[in-house]
């Protein structure tokens with residue numbers, strides 16, 4: 001297209017070039033050309049080029065993005081970066097023979113760059129097309145671009161090889177090709193670009209290959225940025241010739257061998273990043289020549305040997321050597337470095353002591369020496385300059401007490417010094433920035449002081465396995481950010497401060513194996529997030545508070561080994577517990593029926609007073625007449641109640657039938673233009689029109705006078721609703737009415753009356769995906785290309801609900817039956833959002849709990865629902881993953897053929913992962929794919945991609961599931977291998 005347009009322009013332009021004799025006619029020509037380029041090919045949705053108007057004074061020179069030569073008035077620069085413009089590459093801009101700079105960076109330009117269209121631009125000095133959506137191969141830059149100094153194509157989607165003409169830019173200084181899809185090799189001819197100062201190839205899936213051997217020819221290079229580019233082999237010796245180099249980043253590749261001694265030639269280098277490679281051998285002694293080096297990161301390699309003494313002589317601010325096999329002592333002289341702010345030596349085999357003056361001479365703020373064999377005491381001067389924020393020395397053999405000087409290190413926020421042999425008292429409980437303190441398995445003693453409340457932001461206290469003692473001060477309740485508290489295996493005593501239940505972010509409270517006494521606090525209303533409560537092996541007494549049964553997130557409850565008395569509260573059986581243990585207490589009475597099974601026996605033992613009707617070896621409970629009578633009484637009352645409510649329900653029904661006219665107080669809100677009135681709506685509710693009945697109501701089909709078909713949904717419920725629930729309902733309906741998305745079913749109209757709620761939606765010709773897919777013709781009607789486009793459409797719809805609606809809408813019941821198909825099988829998400837109100841209504845209705853509805857449908861419910869009873873958008877993602885699996889396999893989510901008691905997720909996961917072979921993709925794929933699909937239309941690469949996305953979506957851990965927005969991206973663009 002672009003080239004066609006260009007050719008049509010050639011003739012008139014040429015005339016202009018020839019005939020443009022005066023400044024005025026030149027200007028007129030420029031205006032015409034610019035406007036033609038804009039109007040022919042550029043899409044300017046935000047009107048950012050609105051001032052490109054012929055009649056503007058001084059046009060075109062003071063139009064947005066245009067710069068003219070102040071003397072000749074000729075256009076010399078066009079900069080339209082970040083204006084949200086779209087369209088193909090506007091090569092015709094290059095027809096200004098005077099143009100030097102063209103920047104179109106950070107827009108939505110797309111299409112490919114042909115060699116023809118780029119050839120018009122050979123007089124440019126500066127070309128920046130970064131951050132667009134250009135695709136296809138890089139063009140050849142011919143004829144020679146003799147004046148080009150900057151070529152920036154970063155962040156596009158170019159593929160293939162780097163063309164030969166890229167070795168022939170005589171004056172190119174900046175070459176940026178990072179973050180594309182280039183998958184050829186890195187050509188040696190780039191080393192002909194001897195003027196280069198900046199060389200960026202990062203983040204491309206190149207064929208594994210070495211860094212060009214002659215890279216040392218590029219004497220003027222100042223920046224090399226090639227991480228994540230599949231580099232293999234050795235770092236070439238010639239690299240040492242780069243005397244101007246300031247930054248060298250070759251991280252995250254597979255470079256191997258020794259770091260060459262020649263690296264000592266990088267006399268200007270300030271930053272060296274070689275982390276995450278397979279470099280081995282010792283650090284070269286020549287490092288000591290690098291007198292400008294500020295940052296050295298060679299972590300995550302296989303380096304061995306000692307840390308050269310000479311490293312202390314460099315002006316390093318950052319030294320990262322972690323995850324190697326370095327050994328020996330850390331040179332004392334390192335402490336004389338006056339710039340060092342970050343020191344990371346973790347996971348090596350360093351031994352001996354830390355330099356005693358470390359921190360004294362520099363602004364040390366981050367030290368991590370964990371996972372070594374270091375011993376002796378912690379250096380007293382680490383916080384000498386009052387900058388230290390992170391102190392990590394865990395998994396070593398440090399001993400002695402913590403230096404008193406740490407007590408006023410107010411910058412400290414992250415302390416992890418567990419698994420050492422440190423002793424004495426802890427001086428930093430009350431530092432105001434403290435967030436994380438991890439001291440487990442040392443020999444610390446003393447108590448937690450009341451001043452701990454000064455550490456306002458403390459989120460984790462993990463101090464298990466020390467000899468701390470004394471009472472827990474009530475000031476601990478002021479730590480409002482506290483999430484994890486593990487004080488287990490210490491000598492704490494006394495009663496718990498009652499206010500501890502006010503810590504409303506607390507998720508884990510572990511106090512086991514201490515000497516706590518008194519009662520377990522009963523007012524636990526704020527512990528909404530608490531999942532684990534372990535009070536075992538203390539001296540707690542009194543009864544187990546029944547309020548524990550109302551903690552909404554509790555999964556682990558361990559009260560073993562105390563002196564608790566009284567009965568086991570039946571309320572505890574409401575919890576969805578993974579761990580439950582009340583053994584070895586003084587509990588008595590009958591075991592509540594929920595715990596009266598073999599499964600819980602070990603959790604109940606050691607309470608001589610407990611009895612059970614049938615659970616051996618617990619003694620049987622004594623039978624007492626009054627109790628039986630009482631039970632009979634209650635039963636009788638229940639039966640009466642039931643009959644009563646039956647009669648009442650029947651009566652209401654009859655009344656409704658008799659006084660049907662009462663519906664006339666209907667309030668109709670139309671969200672779209674529809675020709676329908678309330679009589680019309682009510683008339684539709686007949687048996688003949690009924691087309692479906694689901695969790696939320698009955699659906700009728702209705703033809704309007706205009707011929708348009710609509711779906712009329714009468715919601716279950718109505719009557720006796722609370723005023724506030726009605727308000728919630730109205731506001732939700734309002735929200736739904738405003739939604740406009742081609743993959744979401746449109747709500748046309750709502751009718752709300754005192755006892756009736758009707759929603760009118762657009763009618764979907766092909767019914768629900770579930771019905772079509774699992775129907776007889778599912779295989780024929782839905783071949784793979786159709787199914788694939790359904791996955792993308794439905795994902796778009798859900799992503800819209802999650803990310804683009806305000807407030808965001810969680811569907812709560814994603815399933816194939818709630819994805820409707822229009823006449824062209826385009827999917828639309830339906831039946832969302834109202835579930836919350838509906839659930840409320842159903843409980844209000846007094847149906848005796850028979851209808852109590854879980855959020856979601858069997859087979860689609862995310863596993864966390866069982867623990868938390870909460871649904872959020874990640875539960876929708878899980879359910880959507882199940883729908884994807886349904887589309888691939890053609891099976892229902894809980895199909896018997898998936899095997900005994902297996903849901904579709906387990907079945908697919910097992911088959912897909914059963915025999916993974918390196919590089920061969922998913923072996924079981926053939927076994928999984930719906931045999932009813934015509935294989936000749938199936939694209940197995942796509943199927944595998946969808947399967948991979950489905951497996952991500954159905955991850956048991958909500959956090960690991962992608963957002964719906966990401967799901968759309970994954971389905972549309974990427975193969976999963978590129979996912980980082």
Ligand SMILES: *[C@@H]1O[C@H](CO)[C@@H](O)[C@H](O)[C@H]1NC(C)=O
Pocket residue numbers: 051057058062063
């Ligand atoms: C264009 O230039 C004229 C005069 O030089 C000035 O008045 C006007 O504001 C300018 N317009 C823009 C958009 O800069």
Ligand SMILES: *[C@@H]1O[C@H](CO)[C@@H](O)[C@H](O)[C@H]1NC(C)=O
Pocket residue numbers: 122123124146147
């Ligand atoms: C390159 O720049 C020089 C100096 O600006 C100019 O004379 C020459 O015509 C330019 N060459 C091309 C091909 O534009």
Ligand SMILES: *[C@@H]1O[C@H](CO)[C@@H](O)[C@H](O)[C@H]1NC(C)=O
Pocket residue numbers: 133135157159181972973974
């Ligand atoms: C980027 O390139 C890859 C590989 O050619 C292609 O699959 C993908 O669709 C492209 N993405 C965009 C946004 O054009």
